[in-house]
Amino acid sequence: MAIYDWKSFLMPYEQAVDELKVKIRSIRKEYRRKNEYSPIEFVTGRVKDISSLLEKANKFEIPLDRVQYEMEDIAGIRIMCQFVDDIDKVVELLRARRDMQILYEKDYIRSVKTSGYRSYHLIIKYPVNMASGQRDILAEFQIRTLAMNFWATIEHSLNYKYKQQMPGDIKIKLKKAADTAFELDEQMLEIKDEIKDAQKLFEVKSDIVSNIMNSILTLISLGKSAEASRYEVSLNKLIEDGGIWELTSILESINHDIDRYRE
């Protein structure tokens, strides 16, 4: 392959990012399906664009024919978590996987970068099956909280604006903001159980409401529109302030009616 054929060079990286996004998002889906709390909030991914790739190769003096071996983040997957302690759980989940090999880890949470940057990085070797056969590529996972992500996104755009010339006072303010964001993470961790309970309650409630809606549709399909409307009115009354118990009792009653009409 001629090294200037960037489109072909980047193809396995694009495939890896697509596959890894699906795989990590499906872990979240699995938790949600089981009505369990997911340590993964959302996942994004990108392949480094050619200009940043060349800029980085230049900065670290990586010859272009060594880029695939020495540049670890051409394929990047970012996993966002709600709470700081979710990060360790996600790391454990990734360590247990058999479809990738972790080469090394960088813990920028316990060893914060001087900029204030916090995140947990995993560098992996990942096999991609191309039409031409298997290719092992390097990829980088960045695992961070929503607050860390907020900070890093803003700091990244400022870095882009100032390149290496970020004014000292802005650097200081950013470092302070990073520490404040981390304080927020720590405070949220203290009320994590409270937050998780509220989220769980919301999920259970929306599951019951969606089951009631399905049952109302079933009643209509059985030709029982009057009953369906009656249940709809009861549901509307409860949707804002109704408790789990009241909603469950509507669901039981409607399902009982459906069984009766089916008989």
Ligand code: 0O2
């Ligand atoms: P949902 O549940 O419908 O939101 P793609 O590969 O095309 O699916 P891509 O190109 O990676 O996605 O898009 P992007 O912009 O990187 O976002 C990926 C997912 O992260 C999307 O969810 C976004 O909704 C979600 N996302 C991005 N920013 C935030 C955020 O600040 N908060 C939350 N909660 N989610 C965010 P999905 O997978 O489409 O699913």
Ligand code: 0O2
């Ligand atoms: P992009 O545009 O996100 O791809 P470095 O020495 O920091 O230049 P190195 O040695 O490859 O890079 O490794 P490191 O430090 O682990 O950084 C890898 C990636 O982590 C960076 O990729 C950023 O995405 C992120 N990162 C590291 N430090 C910072 C920081 O201070 N602020 C922000 N916002 N992100 C950071 P790239 O290639 O720099 O950039």
